Amino acid sequence: MTVKAMTAQQVTNSIFNNKPMFILDVRNEDAFKDWKIEGENLSYLNIPYFELLDGVEEIMEQLPKDEEIIVVCAKEGSSVMVAEMLSEEGIDVSYLKGGMKAWSEYLHPVKAGDLSNGGELYQFVRIGKGCLSYMVISEGEAAIVDATRMTDIFTQFAEEKGATIKHVFDTHLHADHISGGRTIAEQTGAAYWLPPEDAEEVTFSYEALKDGDVVQVGNTEISINALYSPGHTKGSTSFIIDDQYLLSGDILFVDSIGRPDLAGKAEDWVQDLRDTLYDRYKELSEALIVLPAHFMIMEELNDDGTVAEKLGTLFEKNHGLNMTDDQEFRKMVTENLPLQPNAYEQIRETNMGKINPEAEEQREMEIGPNRCAVR
Numbered sequence: 001m002t003v004k005a006m007t008a009q010q011v012t013n014s015i016f017n018n019k020p021m022f023i024l025d026v027r028n029e030d031a032f033k034d035w036k037i038e039g040e041n042l043s044y045l046n047i048p049y050f051e052l053l054d055g056v057e058e059i060m061e062q063l064p065k066d067e068e069i070i071v072v073c074a075k076e077g078s079s080v081m082v083a084e085m086l087s088e089e090g091i092d093v094s095y096l097k098g099g100m101k102a103w104s105e106y107l108h109p110v111k112a113g114d115l116s117n118g119g120e121l122y123q124f125v126r127i128g129k130g131c132l133s134y135m136v137i138s139e140g141e142a143a144i145v146d147a148t149r150m151t152d153i154f155t156q157f158a159e160e161k162g163a164t165i166k167h168v169f170d171t172h173l174h175a176d177h178i179s180g181g182r183t184i185a186e187q188t189g190a191a192y193w194l195p196p197e198d199a200e201e202v203t204f205s206y207e208a209l210k211d212g213d214v215v216q217v218g219n220t221e222i223s224i225n226a227l228y229s230p231g232h233t234k235g236s237t238s239f240i241i242d243d244q245y246l247l248s249g250d251i252l253f254v255d256s257i258g259r260p261d262l263a264g265k266a267e268d269w270v271q272d273l274r275d276t277l278y279d280r281y282k283e284l285s286e287a288l289i290v291l292p293a294h295f296m297i298m299e300e301l302n303d304d305g306t307v308a309e310k311l312g313t314l315f316e317k318n319h320g321l322n323m324t325d326d327q328e329f330r331k332m333v334t335e336n337l338p339l340q341p342n343a344y345e346q347i348r349e350t351n352m353g354k355i356n357p358e359a360e361e362q363r364e365m366e367i368g369p370n371r372c373a374v375r
Contacts, residue, residue: 138220
């Protein structure tokens with residue numbers, strides 16, 4: 001039988017379509033436990049590839065007869081080897097092209113909604129990392145929010161839509177992934193916007209986001225009237241787009257809230273976080289659709305592939321928005337924190353322009369799960 005290569009896009013489409021798949025992950029146990037491909041109808045077997053060097057006979061009984069089998073490793077090589085061994089045993093099997101590195105980098109564009117006067121809003125789902133980026137398109141102009149370092153998908157998407165990128169925003173100084181915002185701005189001549197509270201140490205010029213600013217993109221208004229919404233970082237910023245959508249950055253997620261400790265300021269910023277969530281956001285329309293910068297678990301994705309929910313619904317169902325006791329809230333967001341993101345200090349320095357790692361080093365810095373939320 002022929003061993004087939006499955007791309008990250010094909011795997012993503014299968015997950016979005018709730019197609020059953022069996023993942024044979026041949027990475028080390030620690031890597032598998034830390035971070036894996038996730039989906040509603042996936043099942044798993046984790047066997048490190050070095051345990052299969054003498055043959056795959058011992059795992060044959062553990063493999064399903066009626067599900068698609070995909071072999072996964074870190075970079076591809078080991079999964080190809082194991083897939084070929086299984087194929088020789090008569091198993092119909094595929095491997096993930098590019099391995100988990102490719103999975104980490106794939107972005108899946110989904111239309112999040114229509115805007116007034118014919119504009120459109122797109123969400124780019126980085127399914128392997130939990131990052132969410134956005135593009136507003138209106139009257140031949142585009143604005144991008146929280147772009148990843150894989151910049152080609154944004155520039156190519158805008159080109160396909162016949163739109164010129166005029167503005168690029170980062171809601172805050174990211175600590176879990178390297179921003180592509182500055183690169184896109186340099187490539188296209190667009191304005192690059194940052195909250196100045198997060199940009200005190202940056203080494204490049206930028207446009208300062210100010211409370212009350214309105215940035216026009218074609219016929220669409222991006223209102224900075226929810227800025228500042230500190231708590232995750234000192235300058236964490238929220239945008240309201242077209243009076244319909246609230247881009248909450250890493251302050252509010254569908255099933256959790258942002259962590260305040262990635263600059264070592266948990267105790268200092270916890271009150272800011274509470275004030276933003278319980279006061280500033282309470283002043284906003286509950287009809288706004290919240291579009292966060294990350295998602296934590298696959299269950300947060302809607303049937304159409306978007307990560308989105310009404311603000312009013314989150315005030316009802318999100319545990320982080322329903323803690324009346326101030327001390328209980330403080331304890332939750334300072335003591336109930338996951339491990340910090342891999343290489344987060346180096347990622348912050350890269351986003352400040354202080355260091356400029358080579359492309360492969362940047363990939364290594366980002367490997368692993370999203371850890372921006374209080375769980």
